[in-house]
Amino acid sequence: MKFSQLLREETKDIWKASFNHPFVKGIGDGTLAVECFRHYVMQDSYYLSHFARVQALGAAKAKDLHTTNRLAAHAQGTYEAELGLHRKFSELLGITEEEQENFVATPTAYAYTSHLYRAAYNGHLGDIIAAILPCYWIYYEIGERLKEHTPEEPIYKEWIAAYGGEWFRTLVEEQIARLDEIAETVTDEDRDRMKQHFIISSQYEYGFWEMGYSLEKWPF
Numbered sequence: 221m222k223f224s225q226l227l228r229e230e231t232k233d234i235w236k237a238s239f240n241h242p243f244v245k246g247i248g249d250g251t252l253a254v255e256c257f258r259h260y261v262m263q264d265s266y267y268l269s270h271f272a273r274v275q276a277l278g279a280a281k282a283k284d285l286h287t288t289n290r291l292a293a294h295a296q297g298t299y300e301a302e303l304g305l306h307r308k309f310s311e312l313l314g315i316t317e318e319e320q321e322n323f324v325a326t327p328t329a330y331a332y333t334s335h336l337y338r339a340a341y342n343g344h345l346g347d348i349i350a351a352i353l354p355c356y357w358i359y360y361e362i363g364e365r366l367k368e369h370t371p372e373e374p375i376y377k378e379w380i381a382a383y384g385g386e387w388f389r390t391l392v393e394e395q396i397a398r399l400d401e402i403a404e405t406v407t408d409e410d411r412d413r414m415k416q417h418f419i420i421s422s423q424y425e426y427g428f429w430e431m432g433y434s435l436e437k438w439p440f
Contacts, residue, residue, distance in 0.1 A: 222400045222403075223399060223400050223403035223404075223411065223414075224353075224396045224399050224400050224403075226415075227350075227415060227418045227419075228357075230415070230419065231354070231418065231419055231422040234419075234422045234423060234425075234426055235358060235361070235422060237426050238358055238362070238422075238425055238426045238429060239361070239362065239365060241426065241429040241430065241433070242433055243256065243260070243429040243430070243432050243433040244362055244366075244429055246433075247366065247371065247376045247379060247380065248365075248366045248369040248371065248376075248380070249369065249371060250371030250372045250373050250376055252373075252376070252433075254313070254373070254375075255435070256432050256433050256435065257313070257375065257376070257432065258313045258315065259431075259432050259435050259436075260428075260431070260432030261306055261309045261310060261313060261315070262310075262315060262319070262320075262323060263325065263326055263328075263329040263428070263431060263432065264306065264329075264428070265303065265306040265310070266323065266325050266329055266333075267329050267332060267333055267428070268298055268302050268303055268306065269303070270333040270336065270337070271298055271333075271336065271352065271355065272295045272298040272299055272303075273295075274336045274337065274339075274340045274348060274351070274352060275291055275292075275294045275295035275298060275348075275352065276291070276292065276295045277340040277341070277348060278291040278294075278340070278345055278348040278349065278352075279291035279292040279295065281340075281344060281345045281348065282345055283345070287345070287398070290394070290398075294391065294395075297391070301382075302382075305378070305379075305382055308378075309375060309378075309379075312374075312375055313375070324438070326431050326436045326437060326438070327431075327436065327438060328424065328427045328428060328430075328431040328436060329428070329431065331424070332421070332424040332427070332428065335351065335417075335420055335421065335424060336351050336352060336421070339351035339417045343413065343414075343417075344406075344410075345402060346399065346402035346403065346406055346410060346414050347410075347413060347414055347417055349395055349398055349399045349402065349414075350399060350414035350415070350417040350418045350421075351417040351418070351420075351421050352395075352421070353395050353396065353399055353418060353421070354418060354421040354422045354424075354425050355421065355425060356391060356392045356395055357392055357395075357396065358422070358425050359383045359388070360383060360388055360389060360392040362383060363380060363382070363383030363384030363385070363388065364384060366380045366384065367380060367381075367384035399414075
């Protein structure tokens, strides 16, 4: 069994919970309150801005120039494609400049990005890929599950289309293959640590849906 298959098996219950979360199901059938999606978009824009930086750290830690180039391309893609999509969502949702200037990350968004930075700064490229891969992979699987859905809300249709496309599948498969290649060359201790990064990120992916659905804020 490949390392990525082992990780997917170990996190199957967490991922199933994500697929069945009312936030995700609400996007698919169009019943999710737009207020929840608006909250999610603001937090996800924050998350992606840090996700791109972690991808860039992966590029810096790569041992060959080809991998450096590919990770840098992934970081650029996050900026151009995903953050571009979020800018469009922000306009459609009426998110003002004042709201953006006064933005505060929720506990979940802050903790998830902090986890990614910890994996990146304390580990090697394998730690980084293991930590960021659930975001790629879960969104792809959700996009596949929802791609036949046609919610009336145009924003939800566009969100589904973004993660159900061929271009995104290619990126996901590239990172899965990269993780498997690295796992074959590192120690058992490294693989155990990488597995923990993957599991924690999978937990946070579930937490992100819950954050949006519950309109999570700091208690004080």
